[in-house]
Amino acid sequence: MPATFNHTIIASKDRNESARFFRDLLEIAEAPSWGPFTNIQLTDGVLLQFAEPPVDVQMQHYAFLVDDELFDRAYQRLREGGVEHWADPQMRRPGEINDEHGGRGVYFKDPSGHAIELLTRPYL
Incomplete structure (x- = not known):
């Protein structure tokens, strides 16, 4: 296997x-x-x-590949929930999404402070 x-x-x-x-x-x-x-x-x-x-939570990065329809719905929920988001992992483009790698992507933090990425096309 x-x-x-x-x-x-x-x-x-x-x-x-x-x-x-x-x-x-x-x-x-x-x-x-x-x-x-x-x-x-x-x-x-x-x-x-x-x-x-029982220790401080250290930030990790988790990326989720989603289809375009789920991306649209999830992005709408992020905006409606007032979740701060960025088009880039360096957090230099607030309030935007990106169109890199032939798809779309967005970065934000979850309730524990982890860096989360939603993307519609894989990098490879």
Whole structure:
């Protein structure tokens, strides 16, 4: 069997708030949760497990490839929710999206301060 990505743990200040943020943004149904994890499952089966570590949360970058229709709906929710966003990872183009790599992209932070990217075309 070739290697595939199965799951990752995302450190969160409030695991339920973070899971809810991603479920609402990416239109994902609730997934079974257990122990210290609040889980969501992407359509390809990858499990995102949100947990509250006993240390300060260090910023990580997570990028989600979405289709154009979901991008439009998610971007609308970001704007309606007053979520600060940028067209670039350096945060020099506030309030914009980009049209790089033949698609569109946007950067913003989740409730725990992680750098999140939505893009409509893969880089490769």
